[in-house]
Amino acid sequence: MVRWEAVIGLEVHARLLTRSKLFCACETAFGAAPNSKVCPVCLGYPGALPVPNRTAIDLAIRVALATGCTIHAESVFARKNYFYPDLPKGYQISQFDKPLATGGSLEIATRDGAREIGIIRIHVEEDAGKLIHDATGGATDDTSLVDLNRAGTPLIEIVSAPDLRSSEEAIAYLTRLRQIVMYCDACDGNMEEGSLRCDANVSVRRPGGELGTRTEVKNLNSFRFLGRAVDFEIERQIALLERGERVVQETRLFDPAEGVTRAMRSKEEAHDYRYFPEPDLPPLVIDVESISRIREGLPEMPGPRAARYRRDFALNVEDSETLVTSRELADYFERTIAAGASARAAANWVKNEVLGSCNQCKVELRDFRVTAEMLGETISMVESSEISGKAAKEVFEAMATNGGSPREIVERLGLAQLSDRDAIRAIARRVIAANAAQVEQFRSGRTGIFGFLVGQVMKESQGRANPEIANQILRECLDTEAR
Ligand SMILES: [Zn+2]
Incomplete structure (x- = not known):
């Protein structure tokens, strides 16, 4: 059997959580009436000048610091020139040879333990508008519509090194990266609404051999599609090579209905875009003080937090990863312990009862009636033998339905354990x-x-x-x- 190795790198676009766009004061509201959030700057009117949004830059720095990147004291905005109907200026303001940050990494859990995945660069850029091709959006058979509300909203592009070797690793990487941008309050992570989008670069080679020709699968907006697209692409390229054919460097699109990728256009090279420094913007200068101020404001990131749970609470990989899924959940878990529960019991209750109950009742954790303090007190009553585990479930159900204090409920329902x-x-x-x-x-x-x-x-x-x-x-x- 000839063996092949897949080489995968991801380019992830994350929409930054700012109130206004990257270079103008227009609102960034999702779902507003088409073309209601536009102005001369984001419409590309002659003479309109861009002004960078400081909040957007700070959020980008947060993510760069959270992934261990070096922030460059001076980075440069560049024009990326191309023609498309959703791009009113005829160019996108991005960063090219002098990006905001370079050289970071993040850790993913794999079958053989943890693996470090390199992050080559993070740069800031503006989004394009949106083309509407379907009838529900008002398009017809021979007409598409353009909504420029999204034009000029701030994005960061996070480019990984080609360190990923399977679709599972690609999904693990995107999962961790999504958690990080959310922990940083930089992006809401909503893939359905396109706040987080991902392009996958895929090639195959003989293990240890030279890199093969890669293809780029664009705009994967769910973990499932990412996994299926990468698997399909790996299989397709291996089949081509084993038939003695060549892989063509090109951009492809994933068709979720058929589960296949299709050639979209030949892959463009950087020089096709005629990049040049944006003449309307000075270099972006970041001083050391703001970097350290932003660094101090960062919360503990999901990777180190999960590692701490394994080390201090002896939790396994699966449980610790579940608990750090969101900052809110991890905080809830730790507050449950602070309220008197043992870590093991708190982990089990949060993972099973709390998440189960929230799921079943379709409520967000922040709106859940059982607070961490109520849960912690309930668990501590089990641990001091005041109530049985079975009674605790009853108390929990009662609190989830009607609220109330665990002690009152134990008394009202006569659930106190008999130890006399x-x-x-x-x-x-x-x-x-x-x-x-x-x-x-x-x-x-x-x-x-x-x-x-x-x-x-x-x-x-x-x-x-x-x-x-x-x-x-x-x-x-x-x-x-x-x-
Ligand atoms: Zn505008």
């Missing part, structure tokens, strides 16, 4: 008296019947007896008391 040894002994004696036949079987050596008798004690106590104490006392009574 005398009370349990009294119940055990009643059970022994009422089940003479089973007691006789137990004493004649059929010890398997013990479980049944414990069950009777639990039943008699309406499930409230502390099972451990019930077990112990029943055994004592059976062993030592008068026959």
Whole structure:
């Protein structure tokens, strides 16, 4: 068997969470009436001058710092020239040979442990408008429409090194990167609305051999499409090479309905765009003070946070990764511990009950009625044997439906666990008296019947007896008391 190795790099576009566009004061609202958020600057009127949005630059710096990139004291905006109906100026303001940041990395979890994936560069650029081709948007068979609300909204492009080797790794990388831009409050990560889009560069080679010719699959807007497009492309290229044919360098589009990629156009080279420094903007200068101010404002990132959970709380990879999915969830988990729960129990409850309940009721965690403090108190009552695990589920259900304090609910529903040894002994004696036949079987050596008798004690106590104490006392009574 001839073996092939896939070489994948991703270019991710993230829309920055600013109120206004990158070079003008127009609002960036998604879903506004077409062409209602436009002005002479983003429409490319002659004489209109761009002014950079400081917030956009700060958000870009946040992501660059979070991925360990070097921020360049001076970077340069450049014009990328091409003609397309969604680009009113006839060029896009981007960055070319002097980007904002270079040389970072992020870590992904793989089957063989963690792997570092290089980030070549992060640059700032403006988005283009949107073409509407479908009838629901008002287009007809021979007419497409142009909505320029998106023209000029701020993006960062994050270019990975060609370090990814499979579709799973590509998905793991995009997952982590999406978490990072969201932890930075730089992007909402909404792939359906196009806030995060991804192009995949794919080639195959003999392991360790020279790089093969690559193709670029554009505009993948879901993790599933990314996985399917990359897998299809790898298979397609291997089949070509094994037939003795060549891979053509080109840009391709993924068709989700058919699950295939199709050639769109021959891949353009940088020189096709006639890049030159943007004459209307001075170089972008970033001072050291603002970099350290922004660095101080960054939260702990998902990778280090998950690693800390594994180290300090002995959680496994799957649980720690689930808990860092969003900053909100990770904070909730840590507040549950702060409210008295052990880390292991908090992890289980958050992962199963909290996420399950939010999913089922279709509520966001921030609107969920059971706060971390309420959950922490409930768990700590289980851990101090005040209530049983089963009772805790009831308390949780009650809180999720109607709110309320866990202690009040325990009292109202009579869920407090019975740990009083005398009370349990009294119940055990009643059970022994009422089940003479089973007691006789137990004493004649059929010890398997013990479980049944414990069950009777639990039943008699309406499930409230502390099972451990019930077990112990029943055994004592059976062993030592008068026959
Ligand atoms: Zn504008």
